[in-house]
Amino acid sequence: MSSDIAIKVESIGKCYHIYDRPRDRLMQMILGRKRQYFREFWALRNVDFEVRKGETLAIIGKNGSGKSTLLQMICSILNPTCGTIKVNGRVAALLELGAGFNPEFTGRENVYMAAALYGLTKEDVDQRFSAIATFADIGEHIEQPVKTYSSGMYVRLAFAVIAHVDADILVVDEALAVGDAVFTQKCMRFIRSFQQKGTLLFVSHDTAAVQNLCEKALWLANGQVKGFGSSKEVSEAYLQNSLQEVYGEQINLSSVTKKSSIEADAQVTTNGREISRGFVDYDAKLKIVNNLSDANGWKSGSAEIIDVRVSNLSEDGREVFEGGELIRLNIRARAYTDLDRPIIGFTVKDRLGQDLFGENTLPFTAYNKKSVKSGEEFEGSFCFQLPMLPNGQYALLAAVANGDLHEHVQHHWLHDAAIISVSSSKVRWGLVGIKFESVKLSVI
Numbered sequence: 001m002s003s004d005i006a007i008k009v010e011s012i013g014k015c016y017h018i019y020d021r022p023r024d025r026l027m028q029m030i031l032g033r034k035r036q037y038f039r040e041f042w043a044l045r046n047v048d049f050e051v052r053k054g055e056t057l058a059i060i061g062k063n064g065s066g067k068s069t070l071l072q073m074i075c076s077i078l079n080p081t082c083g084t085i086k087v088n089g090r091v092a093a094l095l096e097l098g099a100g101f102n103p104e105f106t107g108r109e110n111v112y113m114a115a116a117l118y119g120l121t122k123e124d125v126d127q128r129f130s131a132i133a134t135f136a137d138i139g140e141h142i143e144q145p146v147k148t149y150s151s152g153m154y155v156r157l158a159f160a161v162i163a164h165v166d167a168d169i170l171v172v173d174e175a176l177a178v179g180d181a182v183f184t185q186k187c188m189r190f191i192r193s194f195q196q197k198g199t200l201l202f203v204s205h206d207t208a209a210v211q212n213l214c215e216k217a218l219w220l221a222n223g224q225v226k227g228f229g230s231s232k233e234v235s236e237a238y239l240q241n242s243l244q245e246v247y248g249e250q251i252n253l254s255s256v257t258k259k260s261s262i263e264a265d266a267q268v269t270t271n272g273r274e275i276s277r278g279f280v281d282y283d284a285k286l287k288i289v290n291n292l293s294d295a296n297g298w299k300s301g302s303a304e305i306i307d308v309r310v311s312n313l314s315e316d317g318r319e320v321f322e323g324g325e326l327i328r329l330n331i332r333a334r335a336y337t338d339l340d341r342p343i344i345g346f347t348v349k350d351r352l353g354q355d356l357f358g359e360n361t362l363p364f365t366a367y368n369k370k371s372v373k374s375g376e377e378f379e380g381s382f383c384f385q386l387p388m389l390p391n392g393q394y395a396l397l398a399a400v401a402n403g404d405l406h407e408h409v410q411h412h413w414l415h416d417a418a419i420i421s422v423s424s425s426k427v428r429w430g431l432v433g434i435k436f437e438s439v440k441l442s443v444i
């Protein structure tokens with residue numbers, strides 16, 4: 001295996017034998033050579049992929065799709081039925097199934113045992129123990145048997161261990177969700193700093209987190225690879241598929257796939273001119289360009305977004321705006337069937353797919369319900385103060401749905417209905433900026 005590959009998975013499969021009745025298992029043991037008493041169930045089949053050193057790969061898929069099975073095989077907890085997995089480096093894992101702590105032993109004893117499994121000597125752990133205990137932050141409980149721990153305390157200790165074993169490859173699944181917000185933030189900080197040097201496998205159902213954290217994604221469905229590639233594209237396809245499953249056969253979401261706009265590597269086309277990312281030939285801060293003709297997404301055929309327009313309140317036709325300026329965003333749609341509770345909404349996302357802000361018409365129409373007939377056009381109009389954003393590109397997701405808060409169908413969903421390019425911004429860190437009245441340094 002080439003030295004820059006961290007994990008190489010080739011044609012792996014995992015087959016379980018399912019016995020319908022307990023006695024079948026016994027019969028199999030006794031008469032197994034003559035007859036088969038079980039059914040085969042392939043939890044994973046024909047899975048192939050590789051992860052380069054330093055890459056971050058998300059593994060997504062619905063419950064039972066094979067994610068844990070795959071991770072357990074990468075961590076050598078399970079053996080594949082067929083195929084091979086090669087791993088280059090020390091793997092540390094925080095899996096839902098637990099860190100393998102012995103419930104009868106104290107937290108301290110378990111730290112020593114778990115770290116030893118990762119190849120650390122007692123002296124190594126002596127040196128790191130106080131850092132591990134500080135990270136876990138479970139106080140005196142570290143001297144208590146692990147069986148007395150809450151699930152959050154258990155995860156805190158497990159994560160503290162894997163954060164201190166000099167792993168080359170970190171595997172983290174939804175177990176993290178058990179921790180409270182403060183601890184999750186601490187883990188995320190660790191994961192982000194780990195990403196600078198190590199390889200990360202991250203399992204999540206949260207597609208925004210996946211896009212935020214991972215460059216690539218592997219989508220498993222019924223134990224097989226349904227998608228592998230950029231986390232943005234794979235998680236968007238997964239999201240569409242998940243919605244389609246919720247909607248069933250009555251609504252058919254077809255893909256709207258155009259050339260990628262926000263991810264276009266070097267160039268952005270605006271009004272026929274080409275401008276390089278990071279340098280634009282105008283002075284203003286935010287340029288918002290309609291991208292409807294190139295937008296990706298899906299539609300059911302019952303309604304369609306036909307226009308996305310941004311203007312300042314004096315409607316002077318500008319495309320370029322200042323952070324903090326009041327603007328109006330109009331999203332116009334056409335119905336192809338009668339819609340009794342139409343909703344129009346938008347979200348602005350950064351290039352990692354992270355939601356920055358957004359709104360929809362639903363809360364504002366609760367006491368003034370509108371309906372539209374097939375063939376009619378309708379429009380959502382949002383007047384708001386533009387935030388200040390760091391330099392870069394942002395996508396405005398526009399969507400039209402029908403229903404209410406609890407039950408609605410997304411009829412047209414465009415990930416990048418408009419592209420916002422920000423240049424010469426003074427925002428240097430954070431996701432959004434605010435206008436400072438004044439900043440001073442005084443010597444008192």
Ligand SMILES: Nc1ncnc2c1ncn2[C@@H]1O[C@H](COP(=O)(O)OP(=O)(O)OP(=O)(O)O)[C@@H](O)[C@H]1O
Pocket residue numbers: 016017041043061062063064065066067068069070
């Ligand atoms: N020991 C086992 N015997 C039989 N079937 C099993 C066994 N372990 C897992 N499975 C089955 O394998 C499939 C994949 O399970 P797995 O736990 O890998 O899914 P998952 O994607 O991690 O699900 P989740 O998101 O719910 O954690 C499931 O259908 C599960 O029922």
